[in-house]
Each structure stands twice: as C-alpha cells, then as structure tokens.
Amino acid sequence: MLQKKIRVKPVVSLLATGLLVLNTAISFAATSELSLDESITLALQNNPSIKMALADKDKAFWGIKETEGGNMPTVSLGSSGNRSGAEGAASNDSFNTSLKVNWPLYTGGRVEGLVDQAKSNANIASVGVEKVKEQVRLDTTTAYFSVLQNNNLIKVNQETVNSLTEHLKNVKAQYEVGTIAKSDVLRSEVELANAQQNLTKAQNAYDVSVASFNNIIGMPLDSQNTMKDDLAYVQYETSLEDSIQMALQKRPEIIQSQDTINAAKAGMKVADSGKMPTVAVNGTQGWSGSDFPGDKSNWSVGVSASWNVFDAGVTNSKIKQAKAAMDKVNEGDRQTRTGVELEVRQAYSSMKEAEARIETSKVAVGKATEDLKASQAKYYAGVGTNLDVIDAQMSLTQADTNSIQALYDYNVNKAKLEKAVGIGVE
Template identity: 35%
Template sequence: MVLIMCPKTGRAADASNSAPSSPTVSLTLADSVRMAMSHNYNLKYYQGAKEKSYWALQQTKAGKGITVTYDYTGERYKPTSSNHYTNYFDNQVEASVTVYSKKIDAEIEEAKQDLQYADLDVTAVRQQLKGTVISDYFSALEYRNEFKISQDTIKNYQDHLNFVQAEFTQGLVAKTDVLSSQVNLANEQDTFIQSRNNYNNAIAALNNDIGLAHDTPLILTDAFGYLPYSLTLEECLQYALSHRPELAQYEAKKKGAIAEIAEAKSGKFPTVKLGAGQEWYDYQKVSGFNNGNWFVELTASFTLFDSGLVNAEIRQSKYNLDMVTNQADAERDSVLLEVREDYLSMKEAAQRIKTDQVTIQQAKENFSIESVRYSVGAGTNLDVLDAILSLNTAQVNYTEALYDYNNYKAKLEVAMGVPVV
C-alpha cells in the first residue's frame, strides 16, 4: 500500500483512494513475472494447444502402427433352392499394418511441424507476457514517482503561497501575486489527482497480468534503475535472427508446406498393407469355435485415374510453399525493424536520463535562488512560479526517461527472443 498526502487536507491517504478489499501484496519484478507465468489464461490456452498438437501427432503416427480387430458374425439364412434354414457363426481376429504409404509419412511430418509450431507459440507468448508484465510494473512505478513529484510540487506551491499571502497582508505585494500562486497550486492539485488515477489503473493492469483481483493493493519493492546496455545494435540483430521464436515458426511452416507437397504427391503411389488372422466358425454352436483356419494377406491400392485431382493438389501445395516463404521473409524484415526501433529508442532514453539528471540539479538551484530573490524584493512572483514549474518538469522528464529506458529495454529483449528463465 502506498500512502500519500492529500493535496487539500494534508492528511495521509491510501493511493487507491478507497479501502482495500484484498490483503496487500509485496511484489518484486521477478515475483510478478513468475506469477504471470503460472496464472495467465492466455498462456494456459497456448500450453493446451501444444498438448493438443502432441496428441494429434500420436494419432497420425498410429496410422503406421499395428491394428488388431475382432469380428463376430452370427446369422441364420435360407437358400432359395432349399426349404431348410442354415445357421452360421464366425469369429475372426486379424492383425494388420501399413507397410508402405507416402501419404501417412507426409501426414506425420506435417503433424511434427505443427507440434514444433505450437511449442514455439508457447515460447513466444511467454516472452510477450514477460514484456507486458515488465511494462505494467514500470508503468506503476512511473505513476507512483509522478504523484510523489506532484506532492513535492504542491508543497512548494503551498509554501510559496503562504509566504505571498503573508506579504500581501502586510501590503508588500499585489493581489495578483496571491491569485496567480493560487491558480498554479490548483492546477498542480489536478495533476496530482490524475497521477493517482493513472497509478491505480496501472496497478489494476499489473494485477490482471499476474492473476490477482484488480483491486489488490500492491507494494512494488523494485525501483527504476539505469544500467548501460552492453550489446551493440548489430549483435542484437544477429541474436534475433537466431532466437526469435516467430522466425523459427516460419521454418516449421515451410517444412510443413514441403510435407504437404509430399502428401499431395502420394496420390501417385500405392498404399500397401499386410494382414494376418485366425478364423473360427461353426454351423451349429453359437460360440462358433468348432472349425478354424488362418490366413495372411497383402493388399495394394492404387488410383488409376482421378481426373487431374492429384495434380491440382500438388500445384496448390507448391503455391502454398511460395506463400509461406514470402511470409517468412516479411516476418524477418519486421523483426529486424522492431529490434532496431526498440534499440534506438532505448539509447535515446539513456541520453535523456543523463541530460535530465543535470537539469534537475540546475532547476533546484534556480528555484532556491528565485525564492530568495523574491523574499528580499529583488525578484518577481512569476520568476518563482516558473522556477517551481521548471523543477517539476525536469523531475517528470527524468522519471519518464527512466521508464522509457527500462520499458524499451524489455521490449528489445522480447524483440530479440531472449528466453524467459
């Protein structure tokens, strides 16, 4: 729970602006990521899809396994040339296996690539979920810092207003100094209210990521930090080409498309099955086990004429491979562009961090100077109000730069395909 000072009453208040209905939870960034991996419904969906693909592969492989069947027949019939009824009871057990089928081989390969694609889906969703959690965690930190900055700014405006009102009471300053100071204070109080609402929404979003009730109060124990990123842009691009799961998925899709061509071509080849069995039969007893014989059979099936069906399927499959290849090339370009944009945005934010650190020190010094100058009658009220605003702007800019740096760093790692550990 984050306690803040109410800008109007000066009393301590919860940042959520309402009584919490759930116990407060203390969270590090690592805790948040771990909880999201365990509770996120979208991730569970893709994990289920992966399991479904696994069993689809097992189902397809069963097409080349041994099948054992048992049939029982019991019948009573009357030949047209006879006045007597005849009974016939038959038991048959047969084992069969497909010894040659290009179609089943191709279907198995397609199912393998589908499973690989589903596995990479889980990897991609895990990476994206980690990026989302980090972004939402940092958003909450950013808004928490911003309403703390707004608190400090309100205090500066209030202290200055108190001084101006005392000076006005003694007839030392004009009424306009009081009014302008009051307006600036009221405007910052509005900013404070907006920052508090932004924080509450960010906490709700983070709770949604990690599977907690949206109104659960959180204590975020991690803070913004700045650690220079060691990899070069070229190293990031090369890493993405080797590790981004979406690119690996297109390799699986291309292999699947090649297997689809082989499946289409299988229509030009025979399917061969081998079978063996035992039969028992009887004309009197219902059990049908009085007589018996065994058999072995080899069957081959082949389509002699199909009106061009197989050729049409082959052409469709080849065009599908071309389409997948083009999509893979487009995805590669998109990934490289995403890495480049995130990397450059991260570097730009790093430069702003350094600049804003200096600006804050200068703004603090300027505010101190202008406050003293006004107190001795050497400066104007506008100079002090501008100094307060400049300090506020510098502090907000620094907070935003820290957020941007850490957020783009997280997005860069997602774009590169850095594994979730």
C-alpha cells in the same frame, strides 16, 4: 463455577491469539514486497495465456501419436446375427463373426509425410509456449515500471503541491502587510488548485497501473505491493548488429517459421504419395453357424496392393497446391525475418533516444531547482515577481516529470529490445 471460569480463560486466550495470527497473516498476504524478477515468476505461474499454450503443446504431441498410428496394424472385431423362418416352419438362426487384421506396409510416403507434419506442428506449439512466455515477461516488466513511474509522479506532484502551499502562505503574509497586490494571492491559489488536480490525476493513474499489474501477475486487483526495484539506468551492452544476429537465431517466430517450412515440405511429400502404390497385409479369422459365435471356422491371409493409375488429375492438383503452399511459407519466412530485424532496430533506436534524454533531463532538473530557489529569494526580497516563482515551479515540475519519463521509456524500450532479441528464450 470457579473451575468452569478457569477452563474458559485459556480457550478465550487461544482464540484471541489465533485471530491475531490470522489477521497478521492476512495483512502480510495483502501487502508484500516484490522485485521485478519475482513479479515475472508469479506471472509465468499464473498467466492463463501460458496455460493455453501448454494445452496446445500437449494437443500437438498427441497429434504425432495419431499420425504414427497410420503405420501400425489395426484389429477389428465384427459380428452379425439373423433369424429367419416361414409360416408353419421352425425359425433358423445364423451368426457370422470375424476378426480382421490390416497392416499397411507401404503408403507411398503418405504416412511418413503426415508424421513429419505433425512433428513440425508440435515444434511450433512447443516454441509457441516460449513465445507466450516472452510476451508475458514484457507485459509484466512494462506494468512493473508503470507502477514505479506513476508512484514517482505522485511524489513529484506532491512536492509541487507542498511547495506551492508554502509559497501561498508567504504570499498571503506579504499581502496582509500590504507589500503585494491581491492578484498575486489569487494567482497563487489558482496554481495550487491546478497542482492539487494534477496530484489527484497522478494518484488515479497509479491506482489503475497497480490494478493492471496485479491482473498480469495473477493477484487480486486490490492487492497493494511494495516494489523492491526502482527506475534506474543500466546500460545495454550489446551492439545493434549483434542484437539483430541474436534475434535471427533465437526469436521464437524465426524458429516457428522454419518449422512451418518443414511442415510444407512434408505436405509436398504427402501430395506426391498419390502417385505411388500402396501395399498392405491383411488377415481374417471368421466363424459362422447357427450358434453364436459360429461353429464353422474359416480364415484368410493375403497381401494387397493398389496403384491409382488415373485419378482425373486429382493428385496433380494436390501437388500444385502443396507447391503453392511451399512458396507462400517461403515468402512468409522472409517477411518474418525482416519484421524481426525491424522490431529490433525500432526498439534499439527508441532505447537510445530515451538514454540520451536521461542525462539532459538530469541537467534540466538541476537548473530548474536553482532557478526556483533564485526566483523565490528575489520575490521574498521584493525584487522579483510572483509569476517568476510560479513559472520556475512549473518548470521544475516538468523537468522532474521529463526525467521520470526518460527513465521509464529507457527501461521499457530496453525490455522491448530484449524481447525482440529473444534474450529470455530458453
């Protein structure tokens, strides 16, 4: 019995240690510190939109291989068997087997045009992966800053609640000694209740932003992460004109638009091929007879050519369609370039507007803080009013909120500008 007990203790100790390590690992996994760059990396790894874009890229690549096969020889093997007979006579078996080879030598440029189209479509799909990645980067950045913004707003509203709670204590103390009216107590209680509601709303907004952030980066929605970065001001150095020029060179939409034009040009080549002759080499090796696959051999090798002299205007109609498609993509390219420039200008303007608000909001916070202290000092000295203190507190809360909003707007619009410029495009 003593030996059994001695053996059990190490096992229990080992299990307890294992559970402790497991719980620690789970706690560590549930809560982690994430920088913005780390968050973007997670999103790029886990986002399903990127995986779908990669699948489209693979599909387009195999589309090239499919069209390239139009210039390669094809081999087909066929066989047939028949049994026939009449009443009172023996049945007869016959088999025919053939091996055929066909190799297009010239298709009037049709296959070459289809290959060029497939390559352009593959380029569009490849650039589409970068386009999706850029959107994921922006979505992650916006979600990251949204969490920071709402976390800071919780702090502002909590400070307001704390300040009004302390103020209410002082108001009640003065009311008890008869120096102020009951209305001051009631008004202070109402303002405190309103501040507590705003704090609750801020907490809810934070929880929603955290769930949205986790969804984007591919983590469980209830994960609680500590953000390493904070809302900060980092100046954007590139001018508007340089930003526009960079966007017109790097934006995936611009590159895709050019590939669309190339595909339309190839489509015109395919349509024109209907006016040209086609040439092919073909050969056949056959066997026939009463025994499978056949005991008599025959073969043939030849060159075939065809030229559609009159097709009732079908080819001409296809050429007209291809030209109309070319005109459309040219207009689309101009529209895309104008849209990209407009997007850059809008993001740049919004960023600059938020940048100007950052400094003014800092000044407002400083002035509002001084005003609150002065109002509180006057009220507690008996020469000010309760309304002055409450108004000063609300002004400080609004100034703090405006400061946080300005930083958030600046960083988000800066991220939109970088996406519009194509800074992250590889």
